[in-house]
Amino acid sequence: MDMDQRRDKKGIRVGIIGASGYTGGELARILLGHPRVEITCVSSRTYAGQSLGQVFPNLFGLSGPRGEELVCEDLAPIEVAERCDVIFTAVPHGVAMEIARSIMGIIDVKLIDLGADFRFRDAGVYEAWYKKKHEAPRLLAEAVYGLPELHRALIEKARIVGNPGCYPTSAILALAPLIKSGMVDPSSIVINSMSGVSGAGRTPSQGYHFPECNENARPYGIPGHRHTPEIEQELSLLSRTEIRVSFSPHLVPITRGILTTAYATLDPASASDSGAGRVSTDSLIQLYKDFYRGERFIRILDDGRLPQTKAVWGSNFCDIGVRFDERVGRVVVMAAIDNLVKGAAGQAVQNMNIMFGIEEDCGLDRPPVFP
Ligand SMILES: NC(=O)c1ccc[n+]([C@@H]2O[C@H](COP(=O)([O-])OP(=O)(O)OC[C@H]3O[C@@H](n4cnc5c(N)ncnc54)[C@H](OP(=O)(O)O)[C@@H]3O)[C@@H](O)[C@H]2O)c1
Structure with missing residues (x-):
């Protein structure tokens, strides 16, 4: 059989x-x-x-x-x-x-x-x-890199999928439309992320012991966290040039969730080529909505909303907010995911659904838990 x-x-x-x-x-x-x-x-x-x-x-x-x-x-x-x-x-x-x-x-x-x-x-x-x-x-x-929003057609045919890391999922989804548009200087990208403690897995270790991580926020793995090359690999595929990023992860005292904030400076050359002198928060939100049109698990926030980990808790959603800071010519993008769901198990099930030709949201179609 x-x-x-x-x-x-x-x-x-x-x-x-x-x-x-x-x-x-x-x-x-x-x-x-x-x-x-x-x-x-x-x-x-x-x-x-x-x-x-x-x-x-x-x-x-x-x-x-x-x-x-x-x-x-x-x-x-x-x-x-x-x-x-x-x-x-x-x-x-x-x-x-x-x-x-x-x-x-x-x-x-x-x-x-x-x-x-x-x-x-x-x-x-x-x-x-x-x-x-x-x-x-x-x-x-x-093997195929299992980020469905970027590689769906390859995932459909794949025998082996490498499910993305949790930080890279948030960072790549946050930056993909911007990098693809060519409107930012590719050498200007800075990514700051905060992760909940479940990101470190279930095996106990001292730095993740309750008295040491509760009421504490601390950076780690800077520079050179292992998720850096994964982010660079995927963003480079969307860019005309090789991308290098500064990536700074932080541990924060929450159980689940990643909040990533990424910064990129508008590229003056490509900005004037594309008439992007008129870049605004509204035009960026539209760019993101167009890029992710039809994507079941990406929610582009408008009407002044910004992403927060609590709003995606237990779900496969990635919430993205984008702003243009006109004063300094910089784009600021924020993304929130649940590290265990869109950052791991949910995305893996999304990949399985694609590999077996069934509805992509099958088994994943649930609202987040709140509060
Ligand atoms: N936690 C997150 O948010 C997250 C997000 C994205 C990706 N990931 C990745 O997902 C993987 C699992 O992470 P986790 O957080 O679930 O880790 P975890 O809570 O520490 O669990 C690791 C599991 O691996 C098993 N294991 C360990 N060594 C093994 C071996 N030599 N052979 C077979 N099984 C072994 C353990 O089971 P037994 O010891 O009982 O066999 C345990 O069930 C890691 O590669 C991690 O980087 C984690």
Whole structure:
């Protein structure tokens, strides 16, 4: 039986490797409510034998395909692949490429990796920034960067998707229309981001311990955070020149959410070419609305609204606001996402929907939680 015949019988058979982590748990939360999916296995080494409801209190009592709670198993990747049409790897970088090597080409299965192993076009960039040899360069070469708003047609045909990082999702979506328009100086881009603590995953560590991150805001990884080359790769594809950015992440005492604010100076040459002497906040809002027309998960804010993390909580939305600061000739763009949803599990499910030719918002069509 090929993949299409198996899928028609029971829906898409899905496995999650790394189901006990924050993004794995969020995948389970979303997929348990997905009408076209059957979760066939959830893999975890630490929690093998325990139900998902024991691992995550919010998933207690929610049943899998046979009406029973899903139970974590410690499975070899090939055992997961035998039960699935698609596997989500929600594991630390370096692990997914080993998993992919052991199953791709052996079993007819698709793979969506939530980590960094399949995000780069050039294995050398991965190796330079992640200080690790890429063990599956041929699989990397066929992988597609899973940002649907930019690469939908490639994702449709992909066997392997590298799901974008959380910061890059917010930064690339915030800047894409501006870079594509050519109206800003590509060397002027500065990106400041704030992230909630769930961005660091579920494994405890001192800097993320409650007394140290509560009532605290701190920068980290400046300069040279590992998400920088991902942002540069994708923005460069939209530009006539290679893009280099200054990217500064900050940890803030919220559980979920990323708020990114990006700045770019109007390029005087291209501004006068395009008649952009008349650039205004209104014209920028229109530019963004045109660029993202028809995109289900992008909300361009107008009427004086600005993005905030609370307005996208638990949802796959990316809210974007843009302003022109005429006094200094600078564009300011702000984007808010939930790092675990549009920044990870929700976007991964959006990619799965595209790869399997079903409605893109299937299982994701829920309003954010507020307040
Ligand atoms: N947190 C976010 O907001 C976010 C956003 C975007 C992308 N990501 C990326 O998504 C991935 C997962 O992040 P997370 O936040 O969910 O991390 P996490 O909470 O620390 O969970 C990591 C998971 O990976 C499993 N794991 C660890 N080492 C493994 C190995 N050698 N083999 C198999 N499984 C292993 C762990 O399960 P067991 O130990 O039980 O097997 C655990 O379930 C990372 O690559 C991260 O960079 C995270």
